[in-house]
Amino acid sequence: MPVAMTSGPTAGAYPRVYAVVRRIPRGRLATYGQIAALAGLPGRARQVGYALHALPSGTSVPWHRVVNTRGSISRRATFGDELLQRILLEGEGVRFDAGNRVALSRYRWCPRQGRLPRGKAR
DNA sequence: TTTATGGCTGTCA
DNA sequence: ATGACAGCCATAA
Numbered sequence: 001m002p003v004a005m006t007s008g009p010t011a012g013a014y015p016r017v018y019a020v021v022r023r024i025p026r027g028r029l030a031t032y033g034q035i036a037a038l039a040g041l042p043g044r045a046r047q048v049g050y051a052l053h054a055l056p057s058g059t060s061v062p063w064h065r066v067v068n069t070r071g072s073i074s075r076r077a078t079f080g081d082e083l084l085q086r087i088l089l090e091g092e093g094v095r096f097d098a099g100n101r102v103a104l105s106r107y108r109w110c111p112r113q114g115r116l117p118r119g120k121a122r
Numbered sequence: 123t124t125t126a127t128g129g130c131t132g133t134c135a
Numbered sequence: 136a137t138g139a140c141a142g143c144c145a146t147a148a
Contacts, residue, residue: 032130038135043144044145046129046146048130048135049128069130069132
């Protein structure tokens with residue numbers, strides 16, 4: 001196991017990211033930026049991507065519930081992975097429209113209603 | 123050490 | 136609606 005950053009503002013960032021992702025209810029979605037903010041890493045959506053990418057297979061973290069701000073699955077190294085994400089989401093009742101996008105305004109996870117501004121979504 | 127890249131986001135055309 | 140640009144900063148080489 002890596003020593004990890006034992007100091008600094010980013011100390012233990014990965015565990016925090018995982019903790020937040022784990023709280024996403026089934027059938028709900030969150031964006032990288034949203035996760036980053038909730039994990040105390042505002043503006044570091046990329047790191048969230050790295051954290052999720054580092055997850056082992058068979059993890060209990062629902063990484064598939066994290067998508068980009070457009071509501072679409074980011075292009076990954078292989079089609080298999082992004083397809084898997086879609087399959088998993090559909091298995092939770094999330095519908096994709098043409099273009100492989102989901103209605104974020106409809107599925108967005110709101111840990112605290114009004115925490116993040118997103119128009120008049122409900 | 124430096125450099126390049128990137129599972130993103132927000133703004134502007 | 137889509138496409139281009141610029142910030143952001145951790146990770147990999």
